[in-house]
Amino acid sequence: MYRTHTCGDLRIHHIGNDTTLSGWIQRIRKLGGMTFIDLRDRYGLTQLVVDEKAPTELKTKIGELGREFVIQVNGKVLERQNKNPKMPTGDVEIDIKNIEVLNTAATPPFTIQADTDGGDELRMKYRYLDLRRDVVRNNLVLRSKMAIAIRNYLDSLDFIETETPVLMKSTPEGARDFVVPSRMNPGEFYALPQSPQVFKQLLMVAGFDKYYQIVKCFRDEDLRADRQPEFTQIDCEMSFVEQEDVLNTFEGLTRQLFKEIKNIDPGEFPRISYADAMDKYGSDKPDTRFEMLFNDITEIAKGKGFAIFDKAEYIVAINAKGATNYSRKQLDALTNYVKRPQVGAKGMVYVKYNEDGTFKSSVDKFFDHNDLKKWSEQCEAKPGDLLLILSGDKFETQEQMCELRLEIGRQLDLIDKDKFNPLWVTDFPLLEWDEETHRFYAMHHPFTSPKPEDIELLDTAPGKVRANAYDLVINGVEIGGGSVRIFDSALQAKMFRLLGFTEEQADAQFGFLMDAFKYGAPPHAGIAFGFDRLVSLFAGINSIRDVIAFPKNNTGRDVMNDAPSTISDEQLKELYLKVVQPEKKQ
């Protein structure tokens, strides 16, 4: 037996007991003739001690130990003279009688502690050592706890966890598929699922009623900052339900998670329409941890001879409360912030509402006290506040103002990191017009149902049709989204036409789903949560990479085992494939 206790077990009531522990050496300190060793395992740290009066043999062994050696020790639990109240085992230490080195260790390339000296690249190359650090492993433990909590919640509601194929059919729509050549079917390929969308809808046709799966999905995209080629979804679908049922079920799941994992009750989730979210926050994933809503001052700011406003479609102001003391330098920095290419504004107008009731603005030439008074009234500003104003094309300006609002929120320290503000964004547009290809795209996906009251607009003003689609947003992060699905073949066919599919194309890509729908499809709706994102939100970290055990870098490489890699000519031949090396740039 390697251990009677873990390194996190021992307490004051164990004093006098014999114990056997196994683990890794965190550190060794010598103090006078005494040696102290911190022994670490997943469960904690325990202090070992070797007295100067210990047998020579034992002391010799101790002298040969090093950092990260794996050892097994046997000894008696003693009360510590200097207790460490920060450690759960801080009341005790082990007086070592025997020690056995189970494995030696080379010196790790970085220190195994919370504030490691290892850089990002090194930590990824030696991920198995990085994962030894509590701060990293705890994220994975959290992930495991969240997964089981999610499963138990959905299981209690009679959801059937059903595995759908990983080797599936390639569908050209949407992002790029990863493909898998089939040796047994020469020249043919499977695709890895971008989501089990089609299969979960088939399961509804099959009468499964409630389906869920925590499932790996795959997208062969050029990886942006925080994307992974493989990611994990909580994927769900329900039959004989309306939007309201889905929102309630998954609000219930999310609240249960907050309760079980973080001991928080975020209360009922507010709901906001897409249109309102854009008008008030300039974003379909608003961070509602602080107010500072948008104020549309287009009507009252136009026609005073300020050309930039006069030709603008939209003029929007936010009220940075109590920020009238912003210096010229700070205001210039804000202007530069919104002018960065990532934000893209042309400039920024400010209005200081001075404590004495006067105004000072960057557009004093064009607007008098009464004008600025009107604006400030619209923004519910009081003396001491600062108005920040952007203008231009409506949608672009909303997006720019969203960035400015978040930046000001950070600067004024309005964003409470310990606060969780979930909300539902609903009534998304069904379709997005793409100027480049001159066609509509499905904003969610082609199976999303329009709102019944908007169906007649499909013929006259498709761009105005709202969908029964919804997103769960927490702290400005899109955690999940879903929709009520079309379950009527005729409406689905119409959608495909609107999306520019010929009948043949629709048939080639979705024919078997449409066939299935002919045999009695129930009304159904679903949702998918980004599990990696949800865990990172709960962990209080920004990157999903830190909640994935073995993530890939931004060229899709696993730097630890150097995947992907070349395969043998024999393997290629068996797959009826030939690699065509890309042309070198001259």
Next chain:
Amino acid sequence: MYRTHTCGDLRIHHIGNDTTLSGWIQRIRKLGGMTFIDLRDRYGLTQLVVDEKAPTELKTKIGELGREFVIQVNGKVLERQNKNPKMPTGDVEIDIKNIEVLNTAATPPFTIQADTDGGDELRMKYRYLDLRRDVVRNNLVLRSKMAIAIRNYLDSLDFIETETPVLMKSTPEGARDFVVPSRMNPGEFYALPQSPQVFKQLLMVAGFDKYYQIVKCFRDEDLRADRQPEFTQIDCEMSFVEQEDVLNTFEGLTRQLFKEIKNIDPGEFPRISYADAMDKYGSDKPDTRFEMLFNDITEIAKGKGFAIFDKAEYIVAINAKGATNYSRKQLDALTNYVKRPQVGAKGMVYVKYNEDGTFKSSVDKFFDHNDLKKWSEQCEAKPGDLLLILSGDKFETQEQMCELRLEIGRQLDLIDKDKFNPLWVTDFPLLEWDEETHRFYAMHHPFTSPKPEDIELLDTAPGKVRANAYDLVINGVEIGGGSVRIFDSALQAKMFRLLGFTEEQADAQFGFLMDAFKYGAPPHAGIAFGFDRLVSLFAGINSIRDVIAFPKNNTGRDVMNDAPSTISDEQLKELYLKVVQPEKKQ
């Protein structure tokens, strides 16, 4: 709201209530002026009734309904006159007031009932209809229930569920990998995991202590009868444990499943060594639901002039109790059974121990009463019993006798289908000698630890070294297997040499694991269960295909959506690949 109750909800105490149900029409019967409809959903069947006095409009609607239409009905719960005690809802019926057709349905290509008229191919093509059948869906519900029970058990023991990469490094050893071309790394490929073996060992190096995952694995093999290219494993690994700890933990898991799912306590699992299993059952996965053990009669059957026995390495008898009345025809059929190429015996000897104490055998020419008496004593045979004897090369004969034993067991109805006999098979040989390639192969995998007491045999008689490897066998089916791993770099290097790896090969394939081991690997051991197999055992069915929602056929095709399929030239170009069509046979 689509429903107030499901089709499995209503009971006698609901009588008089208003109810709204939604579901599929299972069947429609007309009886006099009455119409009876069985409405089906996942939860059950409820009888709907329309009286002859119902409004014409309602009766017209009813007249237009057909099988598998999706309808919503509203009405009052009535007590049935003819109660159906076989149906949970059999006490009541719904007097329909309103009916709405949610979706029509084309006539399904086969009947949606337990004893369907649909053939295998048709059922797979329309799998979404096949899954509507209770018998099929129940298997998937069972699968879901087993998965959550497994997770809760392991979670309660502090196992961390950790997802390992699906896009990993290709490793040429073992079965063929499915590969995934990387667009971002031209000419390079990921591989889909045959198992997360390396990653779970890395997680032990990382100090995760206890890992599990219910995970999809992939093998690009020519598919035999009951294999799937993607299958699901319960994959586990533990640190600071010995073989005994693993067996106890997973015996606990299995017993918990039997208790929770089938309300059975199979008791403590017997353990048998590989050597004993081969000697007693001729198999490393013995079906112990019936006895009929092997009796080695080599010593007492040789040297009497029967050439076949005299030159045999091994002569083995089984005692088919009470089968002395087997006819000549039955015995001939048995002989033919063992002579089939799948079994491969050259012939079979029988000895009838007649009720009057005399013997009648197929080798009376060579053996007298005393000889046969000795054999029967060895086999603990009594008058009325039948001995069946095979001879030849030891290993082959054991395998043949195993088949004969199972066949006789079936013929004599000794195999109780409701019985579950789990057992552990332990002490597997570490290595298998392959005559063809003239080298040793790892019987389990190259990371399996030899038994400490056998380590010195590695140099002198590698074939005799036993491994700390174990299989869980239930009713003759291998449910899972695992081993204590090597955690010492020097011993691992020796294993690689024994397995014929050059240092370079070992480094190329397992270098990063060996590197990891240098930084303090703990002693660890693990196991993996075949989840599909386990579910099918619990479901009492033979094929794993029936416990998979969307299985593939034996050429790896999904006949429902016709995957795999060709991809566009553009896609191929992006992946730097060219398809080389196989040469047509002339």
